[in-house]
Each structure stands twice: as structure tokens, then as C-alpha cells.
Amino acid sequence: MDVQIWLGLSLEFYFLSMIQCTKVLFGTKVQIKEIDIDTGNVKILVGDARGEMYGMDYDPKYKYMYFTRYNHRTIMRFPYPSDNQVLEKFIDTGKGPAGLAIDSESGHVYWTEYDWHRLRRCDVNGINVVIISSNLQNPFSIRLSLVNRWMYVVERFKRIIKARFNYSEAHGIIDLNTRVDYIDLDKNEEKLYWTTYYHGEFKSASVRGCDVKTIFQTGITNYYQPIDVYGSSIFHSNNKKLFMMNTTQGTTSTALYTDAYRIFSIYVHHQAVKELILNELTSITNVTGGHYL
Ligand SMILES: *[C@@H]1O[C@H](CO)[C@@H](O)[C@H](O)[C@H]1NC(C)=O
Numbered sequence: 001m002d003v004q005i006w007l008g009l010s011l012e013f014y015f016l017s018m019i020q021c022t023k024v025l026f027g028t029k030v031q032i033k034e035i036d037i038d039t040g041n042v043k044i045l046v047g048d049a050r051g052e053m054y055g056m057d058y059d060p061k062y063k064y065m066y067f068t069r070y071n072h073r074t075i076m077r078f079p080y081p082s083d084n085q086v087l088e089k090f091i092d093t094g095k096g097p098a099g100l101a102i103d104s105e106s107g108h109v110y111w112t113e114y115d116w117h118r119l120r121r122c123d124v125n126g127i128n129v130v131i132i133s134s135n136l137q138n139p140f141s142i143r144l145s146l147v148n149r150w151m152y153v154v155e156r157f158k159r160i161i162k163a164r165f166n167y168s169e170a171h172g173i174i175d176l177n178t179r180v181d182y183i184d185l186d187k188n189e190e191k192l193y194w195t196t197y198y199h200g201e202f203k204s205a206s207v208r209g210c211d212v213k214t215i216f217q218t219g220i221t222n223y224y225q226p227i228d229v230y231g232s233s234i235f236h237s238n239n240k241k242l243f244m245m246n247t248t249q250g251t252t253s254t255a256l257y258t259d260a261y262r263i264f265s266i267y268v269h270h271q272a273v274k275e276l277i278l279n280e281l282t283s284i285t286n287v288t289g290g291h292y293l
């Protein structure tokens, strides 16, 4: 005699999944805005930026976004992400700060002083200001590799320098021979990127200074052209437009946003957000046995 057993099961599973949210922050001399890449929503983070901000960087440890106010000779910061963006003065630099980079592991803020040919540093609480180098030629953008502890500084008309954080070792790795304001370091790929002011070229090289290539033409010349590169995504701007290029899909840029003012800096913020997923699994198991009783 065949025996049929029917089992009804209802199980609930909770999954914690990590999803990536990409937000691009960009600063003009009037505001800092944030655009959500997935939704296209634009939010004003700082309504009163006051001045050209050539440098912007993030401290993921204390969750502050820093930016330079060149004309006002100050470095400002605000909590990010936060619903309440309280802008605070971080320090008065005395000289106009241009580029800025944060070493969150050691709790240091680095900035370049374009007219004074210096690189300075202080602690994230605004004290212990020291001069790291005072014989740079018009330094502008600065980027740090926290993994390998190398910094990259551009001398605006001359070269890209690779140096130790304390400047114990420093050497020019790329000769530019043209004006370059902005550089970026792709931490994943270990590559350097920069844009040329007069010719509108977007270029790359290895962090050793080899394999210099022109990847594309930005389509504009004689303008500030800030950049931020993350993996295959390149964010760049020409004057008032913010663009994104996905290099796995060729070299065509998509316009993300057009501002009323010239864009001076771009910072791409990647945040892993925990998402709770409730899964209800209902199954009916049909066990058929061929046993004879
Ligand atoms: C400077 O940094 C290097 C490597 O990061 C380190 O080996 C060296 O001891 C440091 N020098 C000083 C004077 O702190």
C-alpha cells in the first residue's frame, strides 16, 4: 500500500544585503550640491560656499566633508552624510589654499598653497600646523594613497610629484609642460588621471609615471576641468556641466547636470547601505513513500 505524506512548510528569512549608493558632490563658488546617480535627484548641501573651492575631500572616520575657500583663505567643513549640514570654519590658512586631501588613518588634513609654493598639514582637530614642503612650484591638486602611503601633487605648469607623506622622499614622475590644475588617483586601479587646461585632454598614467595616454578630449579648452575617477566611472566637468563616462561602454560622456555657475570641484561618494530584505519561503514538500504497511 502506497503512503503519501504531505508536508506544508512556511519559513521566513531576513537578509542583510549591502547596496552601493553613488552620490556626486560638486562645488561652484556659490553652492555645494549633491546628485544621486541612481535617481538623478539634486540636493543643495551648502548654500553659501563663497569662493572658488579648488579642493574637496572626505574624512570617512569622523564623517566630515572638507573644502578650500581660496579667496577667503580658509578651509571649511560640514558633517556628511547628514540631514543637518552645519557649515563650520575648520582653519584660517592665512594663504589661499588650493588642493586638499585627508589622511583619515592618521587624522591629518593636507593642503597646497598655490601662491606660497607650500604644502602644509594639520590635525583633524585643527591644531599642529606644520609645513611639509616650501619649495613647490605653484602646487594645485593633491591626492593620497592611504594604502601605499604615497602622495601625488601637481605643480601646475610643470610636473606631477610622487612623495612620502612626510616628504622624506619626493620625485617628479610625470613632466607636463602645460597647465594642469586637477589630478586624481584611482585607488583601485593604481592609476593617475589629469586634465589639461589649454587643450582639454583627459589623460592617464600608471602611479610610477609610465604609460602616459590621452583617453579622450573633454570638448572644452581654457577652463577649469575638475575630475573624479572611480573604477570604470569617470566624472568630469567642463565649465558648468557635470559629465559621467563609463569606460567599459566606450568613451562617450553623459551629461548629468548643468549648473548656473562654473564647477570647481567634484567628489564622488560611495556608500554601502545596508538593506533589510524579508523573504518568505513557502514550500510544500510531497514525500511519497512506497512502503508497505
Ligand atoms: C618618513 O616616512 C617614511 C615612510 O613613510 C618613514 O620610513 C620615515 O621614518 C619617516 N621619516 C621621519 C623623519 O618621520
Ligand SMILES: *[C@@H]1O[C@H](CO)[C@@H](O)[C@H](O)[C@H]1NC(C)=O
Binding pocket: 232, 233, 246, 247, 248, 249
Ligand atoms: C558601466 O557599464 C557596464 C557595462 O555595460 C555596467 O555593467 C556597469 O554597471 C556600468 N557602470 C556604471 C557605474 O554605470
Ligand SMILES: *[C@@H]1O[C@H](CO)[C@@H](O)[C@H](O)[C@H]1NC(C)=O
Binding pocket: 284, 286, 288
Ligand atoms: C505528490 O506526488 C504524487 C505522486 O508522485 C503526485 O501524483 C502528486 O501530484 C504530488 N502532489 C504535489 C502537490 O506535488
